Structure formats: C-alpha cells, structure tokens
C-alpha cells in the first residue's frame with residue numbers, strides 16, 4: 056500500500072476550532088524589545104536565500120559557505136554548501152571564548168530534589184572529556200552512538216560530545232522497550248551505547264541498564280556501553296564492554312580541539328513513527344539544522360541570553376528536546392532549566408515551584424500537560440509567584456482554544472504572549488508560529504509560517520484552498536533544517552513525503568489544516584494512520600503489528616480515539632484466534648496479557664488505553680480496515696457512513712457484541 060492510499064480519513068473540524076475569533080495583541084513593552092518585527096517577513100520574501108544566509112552568519116563557521124542552497128538533488132537539499140563548522144563549538148566554546156564562561160547553561164533539577172548548575176565553562180570541560188572518551192573507544196566521525204538516558208546533564212553532554220567529533224547520535228526515549236531499543240541500535244549499526252544505571256520515575260528508581268543489557272544480548276555492532284551512575288542501584292557490568300562514565304569519562308582530559316565538519320555532515324538520527332510498522336530514522340545534518348534551530352529559537356521565543364531563564368519541559372528523547380533543549384538554546388547562549396522528573400513528583404505544583412524558584416521567563420510545554428494542569432486545578436498555579444514569565448509556548452499537538460485560554464489566564468496571568476508552534480521531527484525546527492511582539496495571537500491557531508518558510512493548505516489535487524476552507528498542509532519551499540532522508544533507506548523519503556504531491560513538488564506533512572477568514576492557519580491533526588498520544592507520535596500499524604505478534608490474536612485494528620487529557624488515546628480492536636482459549640478462556644486475562652505484550656514490544660507509551668475483543672472488523676471491499684467507523688465506536692458516537700463497507704453487518708455485530716460484553 057502506498058502512503059497516498061493510506062491517506063484515507065476525513066479531516067476533523069471541531070466546533071471549538073471554528074468558534075474563537077478573539078485576538079490578543081502583544082503589549083507595547085513586549086513589542087518594542089522583541090527580537091523580531093514585521094519587516095522580517097518581507098525581507099525573507101524578497102530574498103529567501105539571502106535571508107537564510109544572514110541567519111547562518113549568526114553561527115561561527117570555520118570555513119564560510121559558498122552556496123546557500125543546492126536543490127538540484129531534490130527532495131534532498133544541501134544547505135550552506137562548502138561551509139564547515141563544529142556544532143558543539145557553536146553551542147559551547149564560542150560563548151566561553153566570548154567571556155561568558157561563568158554564565159549558567161543548565162539549571163538542572165533532579166526528581167528527588169538534588170540539583171546542579173552547569174556553566175558554559177563547565178559544559179565545555181565536560182563535553183571535551185566525553186569527546187576524548189568516545190575517541191579513546193575508537194570512534195571516528197560518521198560512526199553512530201545510541202543514547203538512552205534520563206533527563207540528566209549527561210544526556211546533553213553526550214549529544215554534544217558526539218557532535219564535537221562528528222559522530223552521529225541516535226537518542227532513544229527512556230520509555231521504549233528493549234526490543235524497540237535493539238531495533239534502533241541495529242538499524243544504525245551503533246558501536247557505543249550510553250545509558251545509566253537507572254532513572255527516577257515518580258519518586259522511585261526504575262531500572263535502565265538492565266533493559267539495555269536485555270536489548271543488547273548478542274547485538275553485533277555494539278562494542279562498548281558507557282554507564283552513568285544516577286540512582287546508585289546495583290547493575291551488572293559486562294567485562295570488556297561496559298564502562299562507568301564517572302571513571303572512564305571522568306578520567307579524561309578536559310582539553311579537546313574541535314575540528315570542523317562539512318555543513319552537510321550528519322548530526323543525528325531520530326526515529327519516529329510513520330504510516331508503516333517500522334519507525335523511520337530521520338536524518339539531520341549540521342549547518343542547516345543548527346541555523347534554523349538557532350534562528351527559530353531566537354525569534355519565536357524572543358530569547359535574551361543575558362536575562363532570560365528558559366525552560367522547555369520536553370524530553371531529550373524527542374525532537375523538541377533536541378532542537379529546543381540542546382541545539383537551539385545552547386547555540387543562542389541561553390540559560391535554561393532542565394528538569395528530570397514527572398510534573399507531579401513529589402507534588403502537582405512542581406513545575407510552578409520551579410518557575411517561582413528559578414524565575415523562569417520563557418516556558419514551553421505540550422497541550423497535554425496544560426490539560427493535565429487544568430484537571431489538577433487552578434489553585435495550583437495561583438499558589439506560586441509566576442510573574443517572572445513573559446512568554447509561553449505550546450508544541451506537539453493542536454492546542455484547543457479552551458486549553459489556550461486557561462494557559463493564558465492561569466499561567467500567563469492574562470498578560471503575556473503564547474506561541475503555538477507547529478513542526479515535526481522531519482522539519483527539524485519550528486515552521487509555523489506567531490512571532491511574539493508581532494502577531495495578535497488567536498487561541499488555538501499556529502497562524503503563519505515563519506519568515507523564510509513557506510507553507511500552503513491544499514486540496515486533494517494540490518490546489519490551494521480558499522480562506523475559510525480546510526485541506527492538507529504542505530511545505531512548498533525547501534528549508535534549512537529539513538530532514539536529509541531516512542537512515543539506511545535513501546529513496547524512501549521521496550515516497551513517504553513527496554509522492555503525494557509529486558507534480559507540485561510539495562512536502563506532505565501528514566496533517567490537516569485550515570485557513571481562517573484572515574488566512575491564518577489552524578492545525579487539525581493527522582490525516583494518516585499516525586496517532587498523537589500526549590504529543591507523541593505512534594503509528595496505528597506499529598501497535599497492530601505488536602498485537603498480532605501475540606499468540607492469542609488473529610487480527611487487530613488500532614485507532615486513536617479523542618481523549619480529554621492526552622489528545623488521543625490508543626484503542627485496539629482484536630479478533631482472537633480460534634485456539635486462543637488454549638491461552639485463556641477469560642477475555643480479561645487475555646486483554647491484560649495483550650496490554651503487557653504491547654508494552655514489551657514497543658514500550659509503555661504504546662500501551663493501549665482500551666482493548667476490545669470483537670468478532671469481526673469492518674473492511675472496505677478492497678480489504679482495508681475502516682478505522683473511521685471503529686473510531687466512532689471508540690468515541691461512543693453513532694456509526695458514520697458505511698457505504699464503502701464490504702459487509703454492513705460487521706459493524707452491527709461489533710456494537711452488539713460490545714454492548715453485551717459491557
């Protein structure tokens with residue numbers, strides 16, 4: 056099945072999205088000091104490449120580039136061709152050389168309450184030690200290192216150490232299972248894995264190293280595992296393979312001369328779910344990625360390096376952490392907060408307590424967390440002094456106007472801008488967002504492509520829709536931080552992202568969008584088989600594959616059903632095998648086992664919220680599962696149009712069997 060055929064669902068336009076038209080203009084005080092003004096749009100339109108060259112010139116290049124963009128190999132771009140730079144040097148050393156060594160880079164706060172302040176000078180020493188350690192392990196530029204670490208400074212240090220020596224990192228979120236980790240290690244043929252003994256999760260240490268050991272059993276490419284001691288639990292160290300970070304990295308010299316790499320040298324791979332079962336390794340390179348990371352961080356978050364305290368509460372295991380904890384903020388010499396734990400440990404006011412204590416001025420989170428805060432209650436933000444905040448951001452999923460307004464009132468005190476930022480792992484950096492200080496913001500709208508970026512909302516055949524209409528979001532011009540392809544499968548990016556609107560040469564994002572009457576853009580969610588659970592992308596097919604790999608399951612269909620807190624929740628429909636009774640004759644036992652099985656196959660983040668045992672699944676005449684109808688069931692709606700259904704009794708059988716089960 057081609058991705059174009061996958062593209063099956065109607066676009067949802069919620070009442071809420073349509074209703075709100077009130078706008079919030081920035082204060083004059085914000086406007087006059089803002090990093091960006093309206094003229095940036097015209098400047099970028101007049102001379103796109105000149106505009107991007109100017110942004111790139113904010114970085115320090117060892118060798119200047121001679122060509123801004125080479126699009127001759129479309130859809131694989133080359134940006135800042137001929138230029139050479141060192142990404143880690145740009146994020147760390149140059150700030151120390153400019154006299155800012157004593158500025159705090161990271162105010163790190165551990166879940167149990169311990170903390171570390173790491174200055175740019177300290178970061179330079181730590182990154183140099185780690186780089187020397189990786190070199191001693193025999194790594195050379197172009198090799199791959201997999202990093203699975205909790206939110207501790209060593210995660211940032213490891214990423215920068217790789218970048219410093221031209222080694223490609225692949226960070227794997229801590230919530231992925233050993234099987235998922237192993238798949239990523241093998242796909243990238245990683246030589247080194249960096250992990251920790253364990254991680255704090257809701258107040259207690261949870262294992263990490265033992266999961267890595269399980270993942271690496273007989274892994275062919277891994278020569279060494281570096282282990283950070285975080286929780287102090289005993290772990291097994293494999294002789295000759297495993298090394299303690301504090302001993303091996305700690306014993307290295309803090310001197311390391313950073314060499315430069317080509318602008319197109321690979322920087323990292325990050326795996327993300329698509330419309331097929333196998334996650335794709337999204338490749339990003341150096342010069343273009345860092346340029347757009349730093350530029351967007353500067354204009355969208357209006358960062359003032361001398362005075363702001365910035366906090367992006369993502370995990371470094373996702374693209375948001377890569378671009379807006381590591382590369383963008385550090386390239387801009389930002390002082391930031393890095394927090395290890397969950398937002399309700401040890402209490403539900405934890406984030407607000409941190410904002411008050413560290414006088415956080417810029418705060419960037421996902422709508423799912425805003426909705427969680429709403430559930431926990433207004434009294435929590437009210438109990439803390441949040442007046443240090445001057446800008447709020449949102450990312451990862453459409454923000455419903457209700458959540459936007461709550462965020463605006465209860466965290467922003469009704470006085471500061473909110474930037475809703477739309478982007479993807481593949482885009483590398485923010486693409487659509489209002490510029491604070493310029494835009495009058497609209498609750499729920501990401502509004503407008505950034506200066507230098509061009510997007511459109513188009514219909515089925517690629518024609519731009521009129522204002523007031525919905526369609527598919529496409530990107531019609533190359534951009535510096537665009538993915539350079541899928542690791543190990545160079546031709547696949549064309550098919551996945553570019554074939555849908557091949558004639559027009561548009562990148563198809565997989566999202567539905569709408570222009571309002573002013574031409575502002577509202578994101579409407581995915582239009583393919585990708586779910587968005589708490590801002591995390593999970594493919595329906597990946598979860599289906601995990602389910603059918605269980606002995607008791609004959610067939611499975613998975614849908615993302617709307618959920619008040621997590622945006623979408625995973626709901627699975629399974630048909631059991633005739634002989635599943637050999638496994639158990641109790642459906643509850645089977646369902647519990649299947650939940651556990653999915654966690655083990657992919658990770659706890661993919662565990663379905665509900666698994667429903669059904670006798671049949673609704674299919675089109677061509678045999679494709681009609682997820683739309685299943686979503687109706689999962690969301691307790693009346694079943695929609697069944698005209699294309701091969702056998703209309705299927706839905707009746709399903710609803711009846713669910714009714715009699717409940």
Ligand code: WTA
Nearest residue numbers: 450451452453475476477478479480578581
């Ligand atoms: C969704 C996360 C609406 C979208 C940075 C996209 C959003 C997917 C927004 C990418 C937003 C992200 N409004 N939807 N502001 N931001 N999305 O790769 O569906 O983890 O395609 O990147 O998240 O998820 P990813």
